[in-house]
Amino acid sequence: MPSQLEDLVAESRERGAAAAFLVWNRRLHYYLGLYLLFFTWLFVFTGLLLNHPRWQFAQFWPNRLQTTTEHQVQPPAGASDMDRARNLMRQLGIAGEVQWPAQQSGPFAFQVTRPGLVVDVKADLELGRATVQRSRLNTWGVMHVLHTFTGVRAGDVHNRRDWTLTTIWALSMDAVAAGLIVMVFSSYVMWYRLKGKRRGGIVALLLGFVSCGAFIAGVRWLT
Amino acid sequence: MRRFYLVTRDLHLYIGLFLSPFVLVFAVSVFYLVHGLSNRPAPGPSDPSRTVANVNVTPAIGNLQGRARIDALRPVIEQLGVRGEIDFVRHVADEHRLVVPVRLPDRDTVVTIDYEQRTAAVTSRRHGAGDAVVYLHKMPGPHNADVRGNSTLVRLWHLVADATVYLLLFITISGIYLWAVLRAERGVGILLLLAGAGTFWGLVYAVAA
Secondary structure, eight states: OHHHHHHHHHHHHHHHHHHHHHHHHHHHHHHHHHHTHHHHHHHHHHHHHHTOTTOGGGOOSTTOEEEEEEEEOOOOOOSSHHHHHHHHHHHHTOOSEEEOOSSOOSSEEEEEEETTEEEEEEEETTTTEEEEEEEEOOHHHHHHHHHHOOSOOTTOOSOOOOOHHHHHHHHHHHHHHHHHHHHHHHHHHHHHHOGGGHHHHHHHHHHHHHHHHHHHHTOGGGO | OHHHHHHHHHHHHHHHHHHHHHHHHHHHHHHHHHTTOOOTTSOOOOOOOEEEOSOSOOGGGGGOOHHHHHHHHHHHHHHTTOOSEEOOOEEEGGGTEEEEEEEETTEEEEEEEETTTTEEEEEEEEOOHHHHHHHHHHSSOSTTTTTSOOSHHHHHHHHHHHHHHHHHHHHHHHHHHHHHHOGGGHHHHHHHHHHHHHHHHHHHHHHHO
16 A cells, blocks of 8 residues: 555656646746847847848948047057957957957058947057047948857957957857757647647648758759 | 637747747857857868869850859859859969859869860868758858859748748747737746846847947
C-alpha cells in the first residue's frame, strides 16, 4: 500500500510538473512576444526597407545634412591609436563607434558612427588641428542603421566593437533573436497539444521547412 | 465575434508554423552577423580550380556596364556549369579579364574570364550552413541594387523575405488580439508591453540621440 501511494503521489507530481510546464510555455510565448514587440517591428520593417533600396520615400543618404568644422585640439595622449582617437573624441564632444580606414595614410583619420550620425575626423596631430565632417541622417537613416549597427563586420580585422552602447544594442539584437527562437519552439509545443490541429499543422510546418531548406541548399531548380 | 476569433487563431497557428523555419533562419543568422562569425568573404581553402577553353564570349562584353553586362554574362557562366547570383563584376581592362564572383547560399565561385583568349578559370569554395543562412539574411539587401536579383534564387528569395515581413506583421498583430482576449493575462501582458516599449525607446534614444 505505501508503495502504491508513493506511486500515485509521484504520478500526480509529474502531472503537475507537466501542467506547470505547459502553462509557463504558453505564458512565455505571450510574454516574450509582448516584450519584444517593438524590437520585432523595428527589425521586420527595416528589413523590408533594406530589401527595397529604390523606395524613394525612405531615401536618407542623399538627404543627409552635412557640416564641416575646423577645431584646435591638444595633441592627444595615449599609447594606441584607439586611445588617441578617444582623447580627440572627448575634446571634440563626439561619442560613437570608431571605424578605422583599411589603410592609414596622411593625417590621423577615423570615422565615428552611431545611428543617425556619421562623423569623419581628420587630425593633424603636430599642428593640433582637426577637421570634423558631420553627416546627420533623417529618421529613415536612423532606422536603417539600427538594423545593422553591430560594430563588427566579418573579415574586417581593422575594427572591433568599441562603444559600450554598441555592445548593449548588439546584445539586444541577440536577445530578440533568442526570444524569437524560444517563441518558435514554444509555439510547436502549444500546437502539438491541439490534437485537432495536428494534421494541418504538420502540412504547414513541412511546407515551411521544405521551401526554406530548398533556399538554404540552393537547389538546382531555384538557381 | 467568436467566428472572427477562431479564424484569427487558426491563421495565427498555421501561418506561424509555415513561417517558423524562415524566422529561425533570420534569427539564427543574427548571432553570426552580430558577432562577425560568418567566414565570407575571408579567403580560405578552395576546391581545385579548372580552366575552360573556347568559351562562347565576345570581346564586346568588355564594353558593357551594369545590368547589361550581367545579362550578357549569365549565358557565359551557365555554359561553364556555374550556378548562382552574380555578386559584382570587376573588369581588369588591360588584361582583358572579367572577374565574376558568383554566389549560392552555400557556395562561392569565382569565374575569371579572358574575353580575348576566350578562356575561363573557375574556382569554387563551399560554405557551411551558418554561412548559408547569413547569406540569405543579407539578400537581396541595399547594395548593388542595379545588378541584384540576377538569379532565380535571389529573385524568389526577395519575394519570400518580403512575404516573411508581411506575414510576421500579421502574426504580431493577430498575436496581440489573441492575447487581449485572455482577460487573466491582460495585467502582466500590459506591464510587459510597457516594459518592452520602455526598453526599446530608451535604447534607441541612447544610441541614436
